[in-house]
Amino acid sequence: SQTIHQWPATLVQPVGSPLSLECTVEGTSNPNLYWYRQAAGRGLQLLFYSVGIGQISSEVPQNLSASRPQDRQFILSSKKLLLSDSGFYLCAWSYDIGNNSPLHFGNGTRLTVT
Amino acid sequence: AQSVAQPEDQVNVAEGNPLTVKCTYSVSGNPYLFWYVQYPNRGLQFLLKYITGDNLVKGSYGFEAEFNKSQTSFHLKKPSALVSDSALYFCAVRDRTGTASKLTFGTGTRLQVTL
Numbered sequence: 001s002q003t004i005h006q007w008p009a010t011l012v013q014p015v016g017s018p019l020s021l022e023c024t025v026e027g028t029s030n031p032n033l034y035w036y037r038q039a040a041g042r043g044l045q046l047l048f049y050s051v052g053i054g055q056i057s058s059e060v061p062q063n064l065s066a067s068r069p070q071d072r073q074f075i076l077s078s079k080k081l082l083l084s085d086s087g088f089y090l091c092a093w094s095y096d097i098g099n100n101s102p103l104h105f106g107n108g109t110r111l112t113v114t
Numbered sequence: 115a116q117s118v119a120q121p122e123d124q125v126n127v128a129e130g131n132p133l134t135v136k137c138t139y140s141v142s143g144n145p146y147l148f149w150y151v152q153y154p155n156r157g158l159q160f161l162l163k164y165i166t167g168d169n170l171v172k173g174s175y176g177f178e179a180e181f182n183k184s185q186t187s188f189h190l191k192k193p194s195a196l197v198s199d200s201a202l203y204f205c206a207v208r209d210r211t212g213t214a215s216k217l218t219f220g221t222g223t224r225l226q227v228t229l
Contacts, residue, residue, distance in 0.1 A: 006157075044158075044204070044219045090157050099208055100146045100165045103217065105157030 002027035006091045006106030013113055019064075019078040021109050023091030026072065031093040033074040034103065035066055038088040050074060051096060086113045116141040118207050120220035127195045127227055135190040135223045137205030147188040148206040148217070149179055158204060164188060175199070195227045 006023045013019060025031050035047040046059045048066035056066050063082050067075045074091060089109045095101040117140045127133045139145055146165055150158040162173025169181045179190045190203060205220040 042202075042222050046217075092157075099210055100163065102148055102160040102163055103150075103158070104160060105150075107157045108155070110155065 002093070002104065004091060004093055004104060004106040006109060008109060009107065010110045011112070013081050013111065015083055015113055016080050019076070019081050019085070019111070021076040021089055021091075021111075023074045023076075023106055024072055025074075025093045028072075028093070028095070030071060030096050032096050032101075033068060034092040034094075035074065035076050036090040036092065036105075038090060038108075044090070048076070081113045083113050086111055116145075116207055116209055116216070116218045118205050118218050118220035120203075120205055120223045122223050124224040124226060127225070129197050129227055129229050130194050133190075133192050133195040133199070133225065133227070135203050135205075135225060137188045137190065137220060138186050139188060139205070139207040140186060141207055141209045144210050146208045146210060147179070147181060148208075149173065149177070149188075149190050150204045150206065150219075151175075152202040152204065152222075154201075161190070161203075195225075197227050197229060200225055200227045 003026045033050045037045045037047055048056055048058055050056050050068045053068055064078050091106040092103040094103050119138045121136055148163045149161040151161055152158045161177050162171050162179055164171050164181045172178045177192050179188055181188050202222045202224050204222050206217050208217045
């Protein structure tokens with residue numbers, strides 16, 4: 001079966017510090033990978049998605065970047081965090097075949113920028 | 115552009131009673147529709163999806179959803195609510211001709227089930 005791991009679960013970082021959140025998927029090959037941010041426990045905003053190694057699409061211009069160095073690894077980064085980067089970050093994967101594949105989410109990382 | 119509306123911020127229901135969480139959508143073509151549930155400090159869990167065929171879709175934990183094309187709705191239902199169903203529920207839509215990334219979520223409905 002497929003599993004998705006996301007870490008750390010919580011993170012408190014000062015303004016201006018760098019960020020690296022990691023997500024890995026097991027049990028499938030060539031998944032589509034996604035980073036979402038959930039603000040105030042509600043709305044989901046798609047930040048980045050990837051259909052293959054080294055292929056990253058950005059949905060929202062911002063202080064963050066993403067990379068996919070391996071097939072099942074997706075990393076969210078920032079060089080200098082802003083207060084507005086605080087939120088709940090969710091990684092997800094889906095099969096790469098067809099548009100009816102649901103997303104499968106990790107347990108998220110709660111980031112607090114102080 | 116596609117969109118999803120969840121008109122109720124919160125739904126309250128007594129345990130054992132039927133529940134309905136409403137969702138309406140707008141897409142340019144035919145939709146794929148999804149329901150997810152989120153428990154506190156956790157990721158979203160997939161509940162069910164509508165692709166084609168039978169308008170009544172059955173999913174996990176006894177939930178089902180009814181696709182109504184004329185009303186552009188996809189309401190989530192359960193015949194008998196449990197306290198453990200209390201969570202945040204999200205409806206999502208994707209146009210069949212769109213890219214895999216173009217999944218639009220609603221703003222969520224908080225379901226509170228009480229004894």
